[in-house]
Amino acid sequence: MIRSVLVANRGEIARRVFRTCRELGIRTVAVHSDADAEAPFVAEADVAVRLPGNAATDTYLRGDLVIAAALSSGADAIHPGYGFLSENADFARQVAAAGLTWIGPTPESIDAMGSKIRAKELMAAAGVPILDVDPATAKATDFPLLVKASAGGGGRGMRVVERPADLERELAAAKAEAESAFGDGTVFVEPYLPTARHVEVQVMADTHGTIWILGDRDCSIQRRHQKVVEEAPAPGLSDLTREALHTAARNATKAVDYVGAGTVEFLVASVPGQDGGIEQRPFFLEMNTRLQVEHPVTEQVFGLDLVAAQLTVAEGRELGAPPTGPVGHSVEVRLYAEDAADDWSPQTGVLRAFEVPEGVRSDSAVESGSVVSHFYDPMIAKVVAFGDDRHQAIRKLDDALRRTRLHGLVTNRDLLRGVLADEEFVAGRVHTALLPERIAAWTAPVLTTEQRERIVLAAALAQARLASTTSPTLSRIPTAFRNVPSQPRTRRYTVAGEEVEAAYTATVRGLASELAQVVSAEPHRVVLEVDGVTESYDVAIGDDWVDVDGPHGSLDLVPVPTFVDPADVVAEGSLLAPMPASVMSVAVEQGQSVSKGDTIVVLEAMKMQHTIAAPVDGVVTELTATAGQQVESGAVLAVIESEEQA
Missing domain, CATH: 3.30.470.20 (ATP-grasp fold, B domain)
Structure with missing residues (x-):
């Protein structure tokens, strides 16, 4: 019986696992980096253990530190969540060797499916259709191609190659990113089917031979090969295609003697059928040997708790009859x-x-x-x-x-x-x-232009009302009140980098605007009426921000100061860091001539690399970025003087 679970992860998946553990009466242990010390998942755990440092390689990817944390905190089991060490077979072995229960599949299954290349070989042997191209013999007619990391996921180490001339360069780039993200630079190539669907099947298996096939999910809406929208069941599949998917998933599960929660992923492509029509045909992509980010949609249509099922399997108990559904x-x-x-x-x-x-x-x-x-x-x-x-x-x-x-x-x-x-x-x-x-x-x-204007007006009215409340004597008279006003008062803000303005007048009866009738205006709530329709806006005001939530949407506004500090003015041609990041590499030297589009600096933030390129032809007149440096958002990385400036 599992009594205390350490979650070797962070963020929402740690909170998700903790929630089920609390419902089952299981003690919870969090591990956290320094950057996550104040995160909600740490506060929600019964106890927490610090992993010194911030980078994942120093903290959440340090299996030895995670196991030591489990032993010192009294945990008797480890749940890996997803990402980080969740599909690391060596870590699973080390957990078992330490006398702890591993809440996941066997190391052998992880090994078998951890390499996408090996997984495809196993699936081909099991009769599951696969996609494959040898880059050494790829012909022009095979393009576009997709380069993928064998040990990867989440879109990292993945490149679309449109032309044969680009293949070698993109292979090298994918290998470098895969090595950085997963410690394994092995990549492979398959046909790129841009209009195919990404459909996956949820499986759950125990040590007694029971296999649950828990329907399918569509994950086709993706950005940079990372899922954004997921749903269950996958819409628009024929009964024949759905049956083929479920059968292939069951065969994949059996082929590696799988135990625990897993997901078998497929591309479903429309191809010519034998009868001359179009049919949907699934092709195996990979098997994720862990809980997926999108598991909640399956839980909702089947009315079950997949984390609770994982714990049942980890304790060696039987799953029992599969749940009915989907509903x-x-x-x-x-x-x-x-x-x-x-x-x-x-x-x-x-x-x-x-x-x-x-x-x-x-x-x-x-x-x-x-x-x-x-x-x-x-x-x-x-x-x-x-x-x-x-x-x-x-x-x-x-x-x-x-x-x-x-x-x-x-x-x-x-x-x-x-x-x-x-x-x-x-x-x-x-x-x-x-x-x-x-x-x-x-x-x-x-938002429409009119809707945005009313939100900005609500911000201006709330700020005006707040200013008037600073004087108890004049608290009912709006700020900037004049007996004979000559023109409306205005407040300016920036919204997503664009400057906007709101105009209002202050009378002894209150605030007014030509844009809408002001029903009421308080620092935290403004009510407007437009063509007989009343709209309420909730407002929060800070030192340098105003947040507004209205019936049509929300805006974050930054008040524009009347005077600008000269120290805040950035030199023309400055390349700024778009976010806090680590400088991975610097591709130029001071004084070097560059062309528009040339790489200047490569940054890494949130596990993705970002290239800062030259915006114009010119000369690097200043270079402040250095490899390995940590930079804040807005930091000047380099200054390029354009040919026109010169």
Whole structure:
């Protein structure tokens, strides 16, 4: 019987496992880096053990430190979560050797499926269709190709190659990224099928020969080969295709004597059928020997707890009869701290507010006041909605995202709402290239010009009201009141780098605006009326920020100061760090001539590499970045004087 579980992970998956452990009466142990010392998952554990350092290689990837933490804290089992050491067979062996229970598959199964190359060989032997191309003999007609890391996942070590001339360079780049991310630079190549669907099957098996096939999930909406939206069951599959997927998943599970929770992933491509029509054909991609990020959608349609099932298997007990289902439909979105409109640049800093409304499931790594650092993955939460059917689940999820209070960092929330409103997605016509195709529409502003203007007005009115409350005597008279006003008062803000302005007047009766009738204005709440429709806005005001939540959406506003400190002015031609990051390499020297698009500096943040390129032809007149350096957001990395400036 397992009595105390250490979760060798962080963030939302640690909190997720702790939740089930508490329900089952199991003591919980967290391990944490210095950067995560104040994180919610640490506070929620019964006890916590510090892993000195910040980088994953110094902390969460140090199996020896994790096992030592388990032994010193009295844990008798380790749950690996996902990522980090979850698919490391040597770590699983070390856990068992230390006398601890490993909550996962056997090391032999992890080895068998840990190498995607070996896994494909096993699946081919089991009669499961696979995709494969030998890069040494690839012909022009084989392109485009996809280079993938054999030991990888999450889109790292993956490159799309459109032309034969690019293959060697992209192979080298993928190997380097795979070596950095996984300690294994082995890569392989397969045909790139951009309009195929990414469909996976959840399996659960025990040591008594029981195998549960827990339906399927569609994960086709992806950015940079990383999943963004997942749902169960996968929509639009024929009964024949669904049966083929489930049979292949069962065969894969049996082929490696699998035990525990696992996911068998497939590409489902539309190919010519024998009768001359089009049929859906699944091709094996990989088997993930762990719990998946998207497991909540399966839990909701089957009404079960997959973590509890993992614990049952780890204790050597039987799973019993499989649950009935699926019933209803579930859709999950991943909230990332990133700017989808700016090449997915990760965002870091303090999350001032994070409040998800009731009626949906939220598995989050954060809460209001949490700090999002550059050391780890940018996913901050998963929001999951269940409905009687797919349309109901989509509608509930979009409404929950609209009403979520989320301030302090740029996130992909508007992109997610764009996906959920897209007619192709709603119709279930999804594929892995849909996001790149629709990115312009999905990153377009969610708010209309009029809606945004009213939100900005609410911010200005709340700030004006706050200013007037500083004097008890004049607390009912708005600030800037004049008996004979000559013109409206204005307040300016920046929103996503764009400057906006709100105008209002102050009378003895209160505040007024030509944009809307001001029903009431208080520092934390403003009520406006437009064409007989009343709208309420919740406002939070800080020293250098104003957050507003209204009926149509939210905005983070930064007040524009009347005067600018000359020290804050950045020299023309400066290349700035877009986020806190580590400098991986510097490709130029001071005084060197560069062309537009040339690599200047390569940064690493949130497990992704980011290239800072020359914006113009010119000369590097200043170079402040050095390899290995930690830089803050906005730091000057280099200054390039353009040919026109010269």
